[in-house]
Every structure is written in C-alpha cells, then in structure tokens.
Amino acid sequence: MSIKIYGDPGSGSLRRVTSAAAIMNVPIERVNIDLFKGESHTPDFLKLNPHGLSPVMVDGDVVLYEASAINLYLADKAGGQLLGATPRERYEVLQWMFWSGEQWRVFATLTFDERIGKRFMGQPEDESITALTFAKIRAAAAVLDAHLAERQFVVGDKLTLADIDIAAPFSQNERTKVPFDEYPNLVAWQQRLLATVPAWAETKREVDERIDTALQGAGIRL
Known part of the structure; x- marks a missing residue:
C-alpha cells in the first residue's frame, strides 16, 4: 500500500x-x-x-x-536520511525544525494570508499585521543569516530536514515581498539549494505555476 x-x-x-x-x-x-x-x-x-x-x-x-x-x-x-549524520546533529536538526515553526514559518504564513489570501476574499491587507510579521521575520532572519555566514547548510555539511523546513517561506517570497533580500547569507543559501537540490527547484516551479495561475484566474495583480 x-x-x-x-x-x-x-x-x-x-x-x-x-x-x-x-x-x-x-x-x-x-x-x-x-x-x-x-x-x-x-x-x-x-x-x-x-x-x-x-x-x-x-x-x-x-x-x-x-x-x-x-x-x-x-x-x-528511509533509514534516517535527512536527519543528520550523528546523534548530536539529529538533535540540532530537530532544534532548527522547532525554531522554524516557532520563530519563522508562522510569520511568513501570516504574511501570505494578509497579502495574498485576503486578496482572494476581496479584503484589504491589515498593514499593522504585516508590520508585525516583518519585524518578527527580520529578527529571526538576522539570527539565521549569522548562522549561515560560514555554512553551506543549516546543520552539518549536508542537506537535512532543517534546511527544507526553514526554506519553506521562500516558496512565496516573490509574491509576499518579505524582506529576505536584506540578508545576503540567507539569499545565497536559498540559491544554493535551488542550484544543487533538483527536487527543491522542481517543487518551486510547481508552486509558482499553481499560485500564479490562481492569481491570474481571480484577476489579481500583485
């Protein structure tokens, strides 16, 4: 099955x-x-x-x-793939996955709901909410940008679930305009994932086609 x-x-x-x-x-x-x-x-x-x-x-x-x-x-x-190469790395992967849920993705999702989701419902963006999400995203991005200053990946020297969890907000950043471009190490890390992980590049194309087609169908211009 x-x-x-x-x-x-x-x-x-x-x-x-x-x-x-x-x-x-x-x-x-x-x-x-x-x-x-x-x-x-x-x-x-x-x-x-x-x-x-x-x-x-x-x-x-x-x-x-x-x-x-x-x-x-x-x-x-899959036998532990993407969970880290050592027990210590596994805990670090979990740490960053929890961090992503608490400090990172939740605010990117809220930004999408305000800037994109509400457009589909014919409602205006609440700029006070967007200001809050941007402040939270910037605070977390500063930590992540410093962490990635001399690293290729979030944990260890290989791709892990931590990278995938934290990279998720990049799925919509071209539409939500979250301020990721203020953090060069973060941008370089994301570009590296797109260049070296075929599945991440392929799923980006899928998300883009789906959302852009939905926006076009609803007559929404960003």
Whole structure:
C-alpha cells in the first residue's frame, strides 16, 4: 500500500513533504486537494485533519498532519536520511525544525494570508499585521543569516530536514515581498539549494505555476 500525501500544489508545506520524499526516494501517491475550492473542509477531509489544512499523510492506519511530523516519519522510513549524520546533529536538526515553526514559518504564513489570501476574499491587507510579521521575520532572519555566514547548510555539511523546513517561506517570497533580500547569507543559501537540490527547484516551479495561475484566474495583480 502506497503512502498517500494529500495537499494543494500551491502549498509551501506540501512542497516540504514532496521535496523530502523525492530526495529520500520514498515513493508517495499524490492526492490533490484544492484549497481554493474548499476541498480541505469537506467532512471526509476533516476526518483526516480537523484543522482543514494540508498536507496530510495516510500510510495504512497511520494518519499524520503537520509537514514536519510527516517528514520525520518519511525520514525514518528511509533509514534516517535527512536527519543528520550523528546523534548530536539529529538533535540540532530537530532544534532548527522547532525554531522554524516557532520563530519563522508562522510569520511568513501570516504574511501570505494578509497579502495574498485576503486578496482572494476581496479584503484589504491589515498593514499593522504585516508590520508585525516583518519585524518578527527580520529578527529571526538576522539570527539565521549569522548562522549561515560560514555554512553551506543549516546543520552539518549536508542537506537535512532543517534546511527544507526553514526554506519553506521562500516558496512565496516573490509574491509576499518579505524582506529576505536584506540578508545576503540567507539569499545565497536559498540559491544554493535551488542550484544543487533538483527536487527543491522542481517543487518551486510547481508552486509558482499553481499560485500564479490562481492569481491570474481571480484577476489579481500583485
């Protein structure tokens, strides 16, 4: 029985899972969920994730939501790939994954909701919220930029789940205009991932096509 991954192709969180699965050669079956059509809030989907969010993984009787948890599960399936080369690195990977959820991605997601999501609902951006998210993103980016000053990857000398988790906000930064370009080490690290990790470049194209097509269809110009 194949591992099913439910999600919208425009989702940066789904991108984290599909990229990790491709990198680790873990076979998955994609099940598209159209967020713009409300398919994540149907009764059947809400049984999988009561929050009505994607991605969701179904592997037999194991059902998981939250992309980080799914990626940890897939990494165990793949024999620990992307979890770090040593026990110490594994804890550092987990540290940065938790950091990403607490200090980083949440504010990028909120920015997307304000600057892009509200446009689809015909609502104006609340600039006070955007000012808050930018301040939080800048504070975290300064820490990350310093960390990456002499590093190729977030942990150790190879790609890990920490890189994938932290790179997720770059899925939408061209549309949300978050201030990543103020941090040269951060930008260089992201460009390095796009140049050296084919799955990350391929999933970027998928996200861009999905979101840009949705924007065009809704008559929204950014």
